[in-house]
Amino acid sequence: MALTDLLNRVTTRATSVASGAGSAVLTAVQHNRLPGIGGASVTDDPAVSARRWRAVTVCVPELPGPFPELDALGPRIEVRTTPAPRDLGTELAARFPAGGSSDEIGELRAALRRTKQLIETGEVLRVDPQPHGHRKKTPQGAALEGVAQTAPREGVL
Amino acid sequence: MKALTWTGINEVSVEDVAEPQLLNDHDVILKIRQTVTCGSDLHLIGGYVPFMRAGDVLGHEFMGEVVEVGKAVTRRKVGDRVVVPSFIGCGSCWYCKKELYSLCDNGNPNPGITEGLWGQSPGGCFGYSHAMGGYAGSHAEYMRVPYADVGAFLVPDGVSDTRALFASDSVTTGWTGADLGGVQPGDTVAVWGAGAVGQMAARSAMLLGAEQVVVIDRIPERLQQVRQFIGADTIDYTAVEVTAELRERTGGRGPDVCIEAVGMEAHSPGPAGVYDQVKQQLRLQTDRPTAVREAIRACRKGGSVFVLGVFAGMVDKFPLGAMMNKGLTVRGAQQHGQRYLPRILDHMQKGELVTEHLATHTMPLIDGPRGYEMFKAKTDGCVRAVFTP
């Protein structure tokens, strides 16, 4: 299915909260099954998905920690590091062993990405505030704003 | 300040917007000296990449002067005249260390969108929709550039602003296609598309030692530019059968390397064109891959096809059988500019790589909407419209 279609479909359903609609768009994109394409990797069993290890590979030989961004998610989270093959660096993985809600998993993705950036580049990249023209108040625009807001917490990670 | 923004499908405007600020320690702020339209903008403006928000500042091919530097910047200083690749690389992730900068792990703050679309997120790009990071673009008086030590390159003395401008995107893209397409000395290289990207792919192939380079398009003034400024041969695809013509010029073999520099809005004469256009309009396919199909068909056995034209989603009638049975290598990429810029600027300084002819129309930024109209309709011989904010 075409992207514009998807966006249209979701935005006509989109109600009040922009980020809610954004998250719905991203979920739809990720679960979008195209004829002949399984989509299995993103249409994970929810119970398995809630407990799955989520990992980033950080391009440094060792990762001694601590990982304040991950620690901030509380004691229910489990963290491990493993050397990656060749010159790829070190794998940093984390999960909720007893299962996490989709919000918690969103926070986990964002925390893993921030941790990787901080170690590799020394900063978490920002984009806002930045110059922009008039933001027309349209349902499509609101949904897209929601998409951008939720995108750091979404994805296949 | 003034900036050119996307305000809706096929609609751009000049608006008053806030000035950019330093947001990270590795940032610089540039005063834009020149900024130019690119074929990719047309895909964005036309709504083929549905992640544009009304008010987004367009533009990703630009050069300017450093006017402010972040605390952690060590290699750039106020007053430097610089050119910056359109794709944003951090310089320290594994992909950047392998010089695959447009695949940077850290340059796109919205990775959720492209991970959902493609299974992985490539890097971010200036002025290129929220899928590619949502960065404000260069069609403005000032612009913020992150990771400036990695991405902002000093323009050597003697290289004019306009020559350097195209090192930001067109030349670096063309070079990416020629290099990663595997051009070897003595090769025959065919390039589809005589826009700035195709022309620069052709010139890059020549500088990498290709013996015969042929550029395919239908627009006479662009083909004329190829002959005059690039020194390559041309084929008008509306006048002759391209694959037959290429076979004849290569002793029956077909080109060793085929570079596609057309993209998802490719034009094709006849029923196939109507078929693709209807399917795209009905959203049954998101992209029109005419030139990719022809390149796969024309390429010699065991040769390589490099897709530089931008595609966003799905295509129909992809000649998988020809690709598999002919043993082709098919590859694509957004440009890895940081990898090639030092060499490109060196060629520019020596006069071996010229780009000024691409700037067929130069105008103040406030005339930007007119510039985009000409560039889109390709009227008055427009190859690129350059804006001087």
Ligand SMILES: NC(=O)c1ccc[n+]([C@@H]2O[C@H](COP(=O)([O-])OP(=O)(O)OC[C@H]3O[C@@H](n4cnc5c(N)ncnc54)[C@H](O)[C@@H]3O)[C@@H](O)[C@H]2O)c1
């Ligand atoms: N990979 C990258 O990093 C990168 C960077 C910049 C641009 N691009 C893409 O490269 C493509 C070209 O960019 P541009 O600025 O030169 O665009 P452009 O629109 O100026 O040029 C495209 C050319 O292709 C020609 N064309 C159309 N259909 C054709 C066909 N079937 N066969 C041969 N030629 C055909 C057109 O006549 C036109 O001259 C676009 O898709 C753009 O998005 C990619």
Ligand SMILES: [Zn+2]
């Ligand atoms: Zn471009």
Ligand SMILES: [Zn+2]
């Ligand atoms: Zn990087």
